[in-house]
Amino acid sequence: MFAAESYTSRHYIAIVAMACLCVLLGGPSYAAGAESLVIAGATYYEPGASGPGWAWTDADHLELNGYAGEAIGADGDLVLTLAGQNSVTESHAPDADITLCGMEVWGNLTLRGTGALTATGSQCGIHVSQALVVDGCTVDARADGPDITDEAVAGVITGDMTVRGG
Numbered sequence: 001m002f003a004a005e006s007y008t009s010r011h012y013i014a015i016v017a018m019a020c021l022c023v024l025l026g027g028p029s030y031a032a033g034a035e036s037l038v039i040a041g042a043t044y045y046e047p048g049a050s051g052p053g054w055a056w057t058d059a060d061h062l063e064l065n066g067y068a069g070e071a072i073g074a075d076g077d078l079v080l081t082l083a084g085q086n087s088v089t090e091s092h093a094p095d096a097d098i099t100l101c102g103m104e105v106w107g108n109l110t111l112r113g114t115g116a117l118t119a120t121g122s123q124c125g126i127h128v129s130q131a132l133v134v135d136g137c138t139v140d141a142r143a144d145g146p147d148i149t150d151e152a153v154a155g156v157i158t159g160d161m162t163v164r165g166g
Contacts, residue, residue: 030155033059034076034107034149040069053086056150064115071121077107077130082137090121101127101157102141113137122146128158136165 022101035054037044047058053067062074070091088102102119103109109128111117116138119125125141126132141155 033061034074034078035059036075037062037078038071038073040071059099062103064117069101071104073101073104073106074109075106078105079110079112080117082111082113082117084115085118085120087116088120099122100125103127105129109133110135111137111139116140118142120144123151124151124157125155126158130158131160131162132156132158134161134163 001128033047035045037049039051039056044056047056049056053065053069054072055063057063060077061079061081062072063081064086065085066111067086067088069087070089072088090100090102096142100123101121102125103117104127106129108130109126110133110134112133114137118140120142121127122144124143143153143155145153
């Protein structure tokens with residue numbers, strides 16, 4: 001009986017060791033924040049970038065303060081703090097990474113702050129692949145639909161949406 005218990009114990013130790021090895025060698029990553037950010041056609045891979053009316057302060061945080069420009073996109077979760085009046089507009093450029101939406105986030109998006117955002121695109125104003133949270137700010141998302149066929153056209157396209165005080 002002691003041999004059977006020893007075998008079972010070694011079996012569990014081996015499974016735990018393999019799981020640890022998988023994580024160390026590049027198992028699933030659950031890091032928070034965007035892996036990249038596209039603003040006005042330029043792609044950024046590291047936080048710390050900024051431009052007129054915007055600052056990417058860390059992987060999951062972008063600040064807009066008076067931004068008026070081309071589309072913004074993020075690959076991953078993003079918290080967007082709004083101050084002042086801001087607007088994003090689809091660029092209509094054939095080689096742009098974001099071609100149909102004013103704002104496109106492949107993850108979760110939280111819009112917060114005391115400011116406002118107007119997002120305009122052909123297919124959608126704001127596209128969020130997972131959940132959109134609007135917390136205390138004003139958002140106006142519009143789609144005009146030119147040249148869009150056999151696709152959904154909406155101001156907001158998202159998997160889930162929560163609005164708190166906005």
